[in-house]
Amino acid sequence: xxxxxxxxxxxxxxxxxxxxxxxxxxxxxxxxxxxxxxxxxxxxxxxxxxxxxxxxxxxxxxxxxxxxxxxxxxxxxxxxxxxxxxxxxxxxxxxxxxxxxxxxxxxxxxxxxxxxxxxxxxxxxxxxxxxxxxxxxxxxxxxxxxxxxxxxxxxxxxxxxxxxxxxxxxxxxxxxxxxxxxxxxxxxxxxxxxxxxxxxxxxxxxxxxxxxxxxxxxxxxxxxxxxxxxxxxxxxxxxxxxxxxxxxxxxxxxxxxxxxxxxxxxxxxxxxxxxxxxxxxxxxxxxxxxxxxxxxxxxxxxxxxxxxxxxxxxxxxxxxxxxxxxxxxxxxxxxxxxxxxxxxxxxxxxxxxxxxxxxxxxxxxxxxxxxxxxxxxxxxxxxxxxxxxxxxxxx
Amino acid sequence: xxxxxxxxxxxxxxxxxxxxxxxxxxxxxxxxxxxxxxxxxxxxxxxxxxxxxxxxxxxxxxxxxxxxxxxxxxxxxxxxxxxxxxxxxxxxxxxxxxxxxxxxxxxxxxxxxxxxxxxxxxxxxxxxxxxxxxxxxxxxxxxxxxxxxxxxxxxxxxxxxxxxxxxxxxxxxxxxxxxxxxxxxxxxxxxxxxxxxxxxxxxxxxxxxxxxxxxxxxxxxxxxxxxxxxxxxxxxxxxxxxxxxxxxxxxxxxxxxxxxxxxxxxxxxxxxxxxxxxxxxxxxxxxxxxxxxxxxxxxxxxxxxxxxxxxxxxxxxxxxxxxxxxxxxxxxxxxxxxxxxxxxxxxxxxxxxxxxxxxxxxxxxxxxxxxxxxxxxxxxxxxxxxxxxxxxxxx
Numbered sequence: 085x086x087x088x089x090x091x092x093x094x095x096x097x098x099x100x101x102x103x104x105x106x107x108x109x110x111x112x113x114x115x116x117x118x119x120x121x122x123x124x125x126x127x128x129x130x131x132x133x134x135x136x137x138x139x140x141x142x143x144x145x146x147x148x149x150x151x152x153x154x155x156x157x158x159x160x161x162x163x164x165x166x167x168x169x170x171x172x173x174x175x176x177x178x179x180x181x182x183x184x185x186x187x188x189x190x191x192x193x194x195x196x197x198x199x200x201x202x203x204x205x206x207x208x209x210x211x212x213x214x215x216x217x218x219x220x221x222x223x224x225x226x227x228x229x230x231x232x233x234x235x236x237x238x239x240x241x242x243x244x245x246x247x248x249x250x251x252x253x254x255x256x257x258x259x260x261x262x263x264x265x266x267x268x269x270x271x272x273x274x275x276x277x278x279x280x281x282x283x284x285x286x287x288x289x290x291x292x293x294x295x296x297x298x299x300x301x302x303x304x305x306x307x308x309x310x311x312x313x314x315x316x317x318x319x320x321x322x323x324x325x326x327x328x329x330x331x332x333x334x335x336x337x338x339x340x341x342x343x344x345x346x347x348x349x350x351x352x353x354x355x356x357x358x359x360x361x362x363x364x365x366x367x368x369x370x371x372x373x374x375x376x377x378x379x380x381x382x383x384x385x386x387x388x389x390x391x392x393x394x395x396x397x398x399x400x401x402x403x404x405x406x407x408x409x410x411x412x413x414x415x416x417x418x419x420x421x422x423x424x425x426x427x428x429x430x431x432x433x434x435x436x437x438x439x440x441x442x443x444x445x446x447x448x449x450x451x452x453x454x455x456x457x458x459x460x461x462x463x464x465x466x467x468x469x470x471x472x473x474x475x476x477x478x479x
Numbered sequence: 480x481x482x483x484x485x486x487x488x489x490x491x492x493x494x495x496x497x498x499x500x501x502x503x504x505x506x507x508x509x510x511x512x513x514x515x516x517x518x519x520x521x522x523x524x525x526x527x528x529x530x531x532x533x534x535x536x537x538x539x540x541x542x543x544x545x546x547x548x549x550x551x552x553x554x555x556x557x558x559x560x561x562x563x564x565x566x567x568x569x570x571x572x573x574x575x576x577x578x579x580x581x582x583x584x585x586x587x588x589x590x591x592x593x594x595x596x597x598x599x600x601x602x603x604x605x606x607x608x609x610x611x612x613x614x615x616x617x618x619x620x621x622x623x624x625x626x627x628x629x630x631x632x633x634x635x636x637x638x639x640x641x642x643x644x645x646x647x648x649x650x651x652x653x654x655x656x657x658x659x660x661x662x663x664x665x666x667x668x669x670x671x672x673x674x675x676x677x678x679x680x681x682x683x684x685x686x687x688x689x690x691x692x693x694x695x696x697x698x699x700x701x702x703x704x705x706x707x708x709x710x711x712x713x714x715x716x717x718x719x720x721x722x723x724x725x726x727x728x729x730x731x732x733x734x735x736x737x738x739x740x741x742x743x744x745x746x747x748x749x750x751x752x753x754x755x756x757x758x759x760x761x762x763x764x765x766x767x768x769x770x771x772x773x774x775x776x777x778x779x780x781x782x783x784x785x786x787x788x789x790x791x792x793x794x795x796x797x798x799x800x801x802x803x804x805x806x807x808x809x810x811x812x813x814x815x816x817x818x819x820x821x822x823x824x825x826x827x828x829x830x831x832x833x834x835x836x837x838x839x840x841x842x843x844x845x846x847x848x849x850x851x852x853x854x855x856x857x858x859x860x861x862x863x864x865x866x867x868x869x870x871x872x873x874x
Binding site for chain 1: 481482483484485486487488489490491497520522523524525526527531532535536539540544545547548549550551553584585587588590591592595596597598599613616617619620621687688728729730731732733744745748749750751752753754755756757758759760761762763764765766767768769770
């Protein structure tokens, strides 16, 4: 073969989400955009905070263009890293230095760099179903092996017996994602504590560190005043992967970071490995204009009222129609049970009602679809009769 | 070991360039910025074209923020890829479709993605000394082996006998970089033609395609009205890696592209492999604001008058003082022979004259230093007496 087979495989197979999205575009052109209830994509549907646009304009008007668009240091501008560290220190029981922050081109980069920093060929990385489909791609990019731990399907918290049985001498890391894509579930403090206990005792047992990678782009998208437990307060060997895609509604701008816990074993080696992995993958110096934006806006969050309203309308009505789903506390996803049907078949049936929902087989869980409710309230309200009609096919 | 050794190694060793730059900052604080002649970094020293700043402002003022900052398709917005294809079609004897363009986060990403798309473990990739130091890192990231071909040191064009001897059955690609960092040399049409002939005949001989990867962020930075030969016109299996860092003076914004030649063997597979490699490494959807900028500004180039003036002053004076260097036709680098001295020792001696120049050992060539003349004219003019004094130590 002339080219790389794995790259070819990854590039040839379109993701289910992308397929649905393309179908949706076509269908909207056929019957009108307002007739298609497209819940396929996790693209934010609320504007960035006003200060974001104001800061960008002001940077363009007042800053020297060469300094504004120039290279920053590989790990990011000190002023940006300081702003990130200051924001994290509000969540943290101890202090995180800017020198443990590595600015990245978004969440995907945060994960590929973190994994590359710690994984050696054949190391295992545990993911918790349902999990973001690309975790598999990123772990395999670092030559690691994916091990899937199944959830407690009542709550979608971690099934600790299952997790314990999945940890082996090769386990190098676990990845959590809370609030979760695709379930919207937020891990409780009890879950994080118990997970930490298990990782500590297993690390000791197998004789090397198991890292906790916390992928948390939805950290601020939580409802009912709940707070997402900050992992570094519970587990020393933790790495936080973040992106401003959702919290500032800037998904296309590719700006995020990696934060290494100062309590990690051999922390400076770990941070250096992150820098080295970034260099190896070609991720040095995250986009500079947006770094300078973050220096000013690291503390902001979009107005999540619209997401909460969407969630409430959908959850109340869908459960009333007979759908089974865990009430999501965060993110903008609802995971819905397919009445015992195969998820791909169910998604096809939904299409007949002009509803586009993502079958979750690729997220490591059978019999569920994901509803991304980051859409207009009108779409939510207008879709209800279709959801009702769909449910009636099963009840 | 708990973490990845290679990543740790790459992150622990600071590059020579970065070391010098940090030394320069310290030294400037000690004796004054105007007393230190810092030629260490290849950071553009001319402003972006005015239209760049105007377009950015106008996008922020007129565009819907969610559309402006939202996800684009993984390979980039069609309007952006169309603008890139149109710009390339002016250089090309045939037509390149937007569907063969993949937008990236800059030159490093263009290279890591391209290499990952074609290299299988153990494949060899030829680089031509002197070469940008990170090529080694990127090739090894794709599990390839670096093979260095030595130049004809009179002209710094390719030494074809050397190249021919370096191609084996494992050769998968060669990387060229013209205008070159660190020599400033532009490959002639004759060089590109002869290279293409050799690659064609060797591909046939070894029974698989050898790809020509052309890394050309300095494409537009050429003097004397010269044009850089566009590789796709000469060799079918070519991949162009580009970044707007230099042509638009936007190095920190991480915006570039990969263009696959439509004449490549199995071109759709090759393009899919590029998409898959981007997905694997975490590079999908290049920064969206800057994609939209490129849709409007793909054809622009910074005013290179200042670079040319710097080159002329430096070259004329340095050769008059006795330095030996090939006159650079492009980029903003001058490669200077160290009077037979070891380059690191020479760079140390230069420091005593407050001149900061990069020893080129890591670029795969002994006995040379690189002068990055992307500095103010004042720095150039004021440095001349120091260069003269330095030369007098040897002549």
